[in-house]
Amino acid sequence: MMKKGAQEQTPGQYKEAEVSGKVIRQPYAVGSKSERMAILLRTPDEDYVLRRRGGNPFHDPELEKLVGKQINCSGVLTDHTLIISTWDEAESS
Amino acid sequence: MANKVIVTNLSALKAKYGAAGVAAIKKSIANLIAADKPRGMKTRLVALDDAKQMKTLKATAVKKAADPKQNKQAVDGIYKALQPDYLVLLGAVDVIPHQDLHNPINDGDPLAEGDVPYACEAPYSQSPQDFIGPTRVVGRLPDLTGANAPDYLLNLLRTAATWQQSAPADYATYFGLTAKVWEESTRQSLNFIFGNAKGLKTSPKLGPNWKAAELNPRMHFINAHGADGDPTFYGQAGNKYPHCHKASIVSGAGNLVEGTVAAAECCYGGQLYNPGVADGEMGICYAYLAGKAHGFLGSTTIAYGPPADNGQADLICKFFLRLVLNGASLGRAALEARQRFIKESDMGPSDLKTLAQFNLYGDPSITPVKAPSSKVAFGTNVMPRGAAKALSPEALRAAQEDGEIGVKERRLRGQHEGRLLLETQRVAGEQKAAVSKTANNVFKKILQEYDGLELVEKSSYEVLPPPLATKAPAGVTRKAKAVGKGKAAAAPDTSAFHMLVCKAKGASKPDGTLAKGVKGSAKRAVATRGTAGEAVAATPTGPATPLVLFEAKEVAGKIVSVREIHSK
Numbered sequence: 139m140m141k142k143g144a145q146e147q148t149p150g151q152y153k154e155a156e157v158s159g160k161v162i163r164q165p166y167a168v169g170s171k172s173e174r175m176a177i178l179l180r181t182p183d184e185d186y187v188l189r190r191r192g193g194n195p196f197h198d199p200e201l202e203k204l205v206g207k208q209i210n211c212s213g214v215l216t217d218h219t220l221i222i223s224t225w226d227e228a229e230s231s
Numbered sequence: 232m233a234n235k236v237i238v239t240n241l242s243a244l245k246a247k248y249g250a251a252g253v254a255a256i257k258k259s260i261a262n263l264i265a266a267d268k269p270r271g272m273k274t275r276l277v278a279l280d281d282a283k284q285m286k287t288l289k290a291t292a293v294k295k296a297a298d299p300k301q302n303k304q305a306v307d308g309i310y311k312a313l314q315p316d317y318l319v320l321l322g323a324v325d326v327i328p329h330q331d332l333h334n335p336i337n338d339g340d341p342l343a344e345g346d347v348p349y350a351c352e353a354p355y356s357q358s359p360q361d362f363i364g365p366t367r368v369v370g371r372l373p374d375l376t377g378a379n380a381p382d383y384l385l386n387l388l389r390t391a392a393t394w395q396q397s398a399p400a401d402y403a404t405y406f407g408l409t410a411k412v413w414e415e416s417t418r419q420s421l422n423f424i425f426g427n428a429k430g431l432k433t434s435p436k437l438g439p440n441w442k443a444a445e446l447n448p449r450m451h452f453i454n455a456h457g458a459d460g461d462p463t464f465y466g467q468a469g470n471k472y473p474h475c476h477k478a479s480i481v482s483g484a485g486n487l488v489e490g491t492v493a494a495a496e497c498c499y500g501g502q503l504y505n506p507g508v509a510d511g512e513m514g515i516c517y518a519y520l521a522g523k524a525h526g527f528l529g530s531t532t533i534a535y536g537p538p539a540d541n542g543q544a545d546l547i548c549k550f551f552l553r554l555v556l557n558g559a560s561l562g563r564a565a566l567e568a569r570q571r572f573i574k575e576s577d578m579g580p581s582d583l584k585t586l587a588q589f590n591l592y593g594d595p596s597i598t599p600v601k602a603p604s605s606k607v608a609f610g611t612n613v614m615p616r617g618a619a620k621a622l623s624p625e626a627l628r629a630a631q632e633d634g635e636i637g638v639k640e641r642r643l644r645g646q647h648e649g650r651l652l653l654e655t656q657r658v659a660g661e662q663k664a665a666v667s668k669t670a671n672n673v674f675k676k677i678l679q680e681y682d683g684l685e686l687v688e689k690s691s692y693e694v695l696p697p698p699l700a701t702k703a704p705a706g707v708t709r710k711a712k713a714v715g716k717g718k719a720a721a722a723p724d725t726s727a728f729h730m731l732v733c734k735a736k737g738a739s740k741p742d743g744t745l746a747k748g749v750k751g752s753a754k755r756a757v758a759t760r761g762t763a764g765e766a767v768a769a770t771p772t773g774p775a776t777p778l779v780l781f782e783a784k785e786v787a788g789k790i791v792s793v794r795e796i797h798s799k
Contacts, residue, residue, distance in 0.1 A: 148297045149324035150376035150505050152460075176339075187339070191510065195458035196465060196472035196777070214508045217341060218459040221508055 153215040157181060158228065161188065161204040177201050179211070179220060186220035233275035234638070235267060235596055236313055238306060239321035241278045243296040244381075247325070247374070252381040259388035260321075263594075266392035272596060275313070279305045279327070288312035299331045303348055303355040310352075316368060316638050317562050317596040320349065322384075323373040323503045329531060332359045332587045335580040335659060337688055337732060338778055338798065340532040343587040346371055350566060351649070353698075359587040360658045360695055363578060365569045366649030368562035368642070370526070370595030375513060377505035383521060390489070390523045391594040396601045397449070397490055402556055405450040407431045408438065408475060410467040413797070415539045417454040420549040423541075424452065424556065434466020434475035441476075446486045449599070450493075450552060451519075454536070454545070456777070456799055457497030460508040462515060464497050467777075478518035487522035490599055492555050494528040494548035496536055498799045501529020501590050516592055526561040526593030528552075528568075534588060534799045535581045535780065543585040544799060547572045551591075558602020562595020563641060570648050578658040579728040579782050580692055581796050653699040659728045660695040667691065670729035670783055673790045677731060677781055684733040684779060692728040724786065731781040 159181035177198075179186045190201050191213060204225070213222035237260060245253045260276050267274040278284055279302060285292040290308020293301045310318070320327045329344035343359060350365040372391065374384035407430050409417035414433055421428040432438065432445070434455065455475050456465040462478035481487060495501065495515070506513045519527045528551045535543040550571050554564035569586060576582040666674070666689045674689055780796040 149328040150503060151325065152505055152508050189458070194465070194472055194474075195461055196456060196467075197470060216460050216504070216508055218339065221460060 155215045156212045158210045160208050163205045189219050189221045191221050191223040233273045235272045235274040235317040236315040237276045237319040237321050238279050240280045240296045240326050242280045243326040248381045256381050259385050263388055263392040299328050300355045306349050316642055318369045320371040323376040325376050333357045335583045338533050343584045344531045345587045346590045359583045363573050363656050363658050364649040364653035366646040368566050368595050370562045370591040370593050373503050376503050394597050402449050402600050404448040406448050407452045409454045412467045413454050419541050420545050423549050424552045435468050435473045438475035439477045443485045447488050449491045453495040455497050457499045459499050460504045462509050462512040478515045481518040489523035491524040492526045493519050494552050496544035496548050496799055498533045502531050525597045525599050530588045532588045535796045537796055543581050547589050558600050560598040561593050565591040573652050580659045655697050658695050659692040663691045674731045685736045687732040687734050690730045694725050725784050727785040729783040733779045
């Protein structure tokens with residue numbers, strides 16, 4: 139779940155975030171305007187499109203390794219993407 | 232009266248840079264205004280948030296900088312009062328926001344943000360359908376989003392104050408870069424702009440560590456992938472997405488020549504993201520402007536184009552660069568590129584998004600290329616060759632755009648063109664719930680025929696009449712009926728657009744050629760992610776798998792065409 143939001147979202151701003159969830163790979167938000175194939179972080183509240191800071195947004199083997207795992211991560215949240223800079227694998231629930 | 236207006240939000244700038252920062256910016260703007268004078272331009276600064284100044288213009292001041300509606304209304308008020316030939320939006324999205332247009336495609340972008348509504352007379356709206364009649368010459372000189380020092384903006388203002396026009400020969404060569412999967416499309420674009428595609432660089436394998444000699448040509452055309460908040464563009468062959476262009480390379484000493492003009496088709500290629508999301512590294516569009524590029528045309532969000540011919544992003548980018556090469560100001564090139572794009576497109580959902588998302592960054596009055604002309608500039612008029620030798624201060628400006636009268640004439644034509652589009656151009660409307668049976672059958676065949684794709688979503692869109700459509704005079708109708716007994720005159724109208732959104736599931740060739748499908752039948756393959764030869768069985772799926780769209784046009788109950796379009 140989202141633990142910390144640094145500032146109110148205004149144009150061009152972003153939130154620093156600490157998030158826990160399960161990394162999944164599947165179409166995003168089926169049937170909605172947001173549907174796409176993506177690696178996501180599924181939290182109790184929301185799914186986030188996931189990217190690793192400095193990672194290739196189209197193919198990132200490091201993120202692939204996390205698919206199916208529960209992680210705690212921190213990074214920044216843009217309008218579109220959760221860009222993570224650190225993460226730890228957590229016990230699967 | 233001013234013919235060039237710079238608008239900004241001083242409160243927003245002060246919140247970012249403090250009083251001293253705003254004072255430095257104002258001084259730089261004053262230098263730009265002074266530099267514009269001998270170019271024949273009367274330039275004026277208007278603060279959107281200055282209630283007193285706005286009141287004198289009978290315009291409504293912006294109270295909340297982040298509010299798109301307030302900003303649109305303020306700009307419209309200024310336009311009505313001053314009718315400028317050029318409008319400069321000074322600041323990034325946290326000073327003057329992009330307009331918050333709805334995204335007509337289900338691709339994950341919450342909005343299709345952009346500046347095109349500022350270039351239109353239509354009042355504030357979130358419907359991109361309302362902005363298919365641009366008439367104004369608009370460009371944005373952005374500061375860095377989220378910055379707390381004004382140095383970046385001061386540098387851009389210096390470039391705008393000191394720019395020099397160059398001979399066409401200086402813009403004859405180019406840096407052309409393409410993802411391998413779109414090579415054919417990019418060749419067509421380069422041939423249209425430059426008459427050749429000899430300089431095309433393809434990724435993979437080329438890039439991103441370009442040498443200065445490769446980046447030094449002043450015209451840049453880029454057809455590659457991009458991503459949200461990312462200072463890198465990517466090539467593609469199958470499931471390989473190598474880096475092909477980087478902000479850090481663009482920023483390298485001596486790599487860009489002052490006066491470069493770039494158009495990038497890439498997703499998010501014109502996103503003014505806060506560098507904080509990328510370890511402080513600014514986006515590529517920002518890097519170009521920092522390197523004293525005169526202009527950059529790019530997209531705020533996911534952009535589209537076909538793999539083997541030209542459409543969507545290809546069109547608007549190539550029209551823009553061709554117009555610049557022919558001697559248009561950057562702002563006029565952007566306006567006329569938009570107008571031509573609207574005129575030559577179906578204005579289906581992907582076209583609407585293209586129009587909404589592409590923006591010009593740079594001073595719109597800069598005219599980089601001195602077009603060959605048999606006319607001689609004299610005063611504010613244009614005289615036949617040999618009629619005058621002495622050039623007045625205005626003549627420099629005249630030489631750039633045929634003088635003040637020439638500019639006014641072009642603006643008038645631009646207004647007529649924009650209004651004509653509003654009277655004649657049909658456009659995709661809101662998404663409908665159900666896809667017609669005819670379209671469903673076509674989509675079923677596509678999914679059977681194309682290897683390596685699976686369905687994400689199907690959707691349909693009604694087609695709206697032109698926003699300012701007027702009924703044909705009664706006499707014309709009667710005559711048409713009389714001549715053709717009801718069969719004559721009217722061209723068939725598009726009645727609906729249908730969209731099939733797909734993603735790759737693997738198992739096909741990387742280059743879009745025919746691949747052997749299952750059971751020995753020949754299936755068409757699409758050059759998308761997850762279709763690489765060497766990774767056929769892997770079905771790789773990255774964080775941001777590109778989408779493949781099929782946009783079908785329905786006329787009188789029949790599907791008359793289907794276009795394959797890729798996200799970039």
